[in-house]
Amino acid sequence: MPEVQPGAGMAADIAEQPAGIARLLEAPHATAIATVAAAVVARRPKHVVFVARGTSDHAALYGAYLTEIRLGLPASSSSPSAITVFGARPDLSQALVVGVSQSGGSPDLTEVMRVARASGALTVAVVNVPDSPLAEAAEHVIDVAAGHERAVAATKSYVAELQALLMLIEGIRAGDGALPAEERAVLETLPAHAERVLADPTATELAARYRFAARILTTGRGYAYPTARESALKLMETCYLPSLSFSGADLMHGPLALAAPDVPVLAVVGSGPGGASMSEVLGRLTERRADVVAIGSGEVPGASARIVIPALDERYAPLLDILPAQQLALALAVARGEDPDAPRGLKKVTATL
Secondary structure (H helix, E strand, C coil): CCCCCCCHHHHHHHHCHHHHHHHHCCCCHHHHHHHHHHHHHHHCCCEEEEECCHHHHHHHHHHHHHHHHHHCCCEEECCHHHHHCCCCCCCCCCEEEEEEECCCCCHHHHHHHHHHHHCCCEEEEEECCCCCHHHHHCCEEEECCCCCCCCCCCCHHHHHHHHHHHHHHHHHHHCCCCCCHHHHHHHHHHHHHHHHHHHCCHHHHHHHHCCCCCCEEEEECCCHHHHHHHHHHHHHHHHCCCEEEEEHHHHCCCHHHHCCCCCEEEEECCCCHHHHCCHHHHHHHHHCCCEEEEEECCCCCCCCEEEECCCCCCCCCHHHHHHHHHHHHHHHHHHCCCCCCCCCCCCCCCCCC
16 A cells, blocks of 8 residues: 655645635535525625634634625624623624534534524535534524545635625625626636746745744735735644734734745735835845745735735735645745644644633
């Protein structure tokens, strides 16, 4: 029996993402998302509350940006312990509460969803396991249809969550739940773009450069910030590499002192408003002779390496920007002698209360 190579499962999961993007655009998945979006339009919520943990919390943060920018509704992140530990019962009767989870098995997320629904909130579960406890607690369910992940660290389910939230929110914005033709046309180009991004060897080649790094910084603004946070989490989960993530604005408020020639900085920089807002912090990083790796379509003068992503509206870019970061985490873990498929201290379902 041939020996299974470390990281083979994570590599397979990463490689499946172009097909996953295409799958979610087709029936019955796209139809189900449109149905949920129409239900939200009918209820006309006043604000949106996201509840998630870990990787899915980064997808929820992306959803919050979409909600405020595209829908003009205030968005927030729930604090599950307020309900599960302190017994709070907030009035969520005018809210849309969206639970995001790969497994749908966390008791605290399920309890928040149950309490929110009991208070009169419209509740939606965005999950990769449609018969999970979280899904059962919600009024509406969106199956992200990523399929079984071989590796413990989430990859393809994250991109599927991003896409599902994008399709949901654009359907709400359209007013009838249906994904507008122009939005669908752009999304239909993403599988081919994703294939090209994954074919770029730059991220994998960087593993040799950063094999002995003691820590790493990640940064981005706007739609790119969730990517920066998820990149840091993947590096910590798979490589046990201390990774700190800051928005470009927060990095200027003190943490910039951490930047140095021996500290790699992964900067996610698009070519829209969010990317443009990174110019000052990128200049400061250059002054400090930081070792900057740029991911995105934006120009980053002085970067030691650049992984170019196709120039798209910044709200689509997160589905592509995360791919080379996943490849870097995989390759770096293997280079450091670790098995990213089964990292220590990590389980697929984390049962927090």
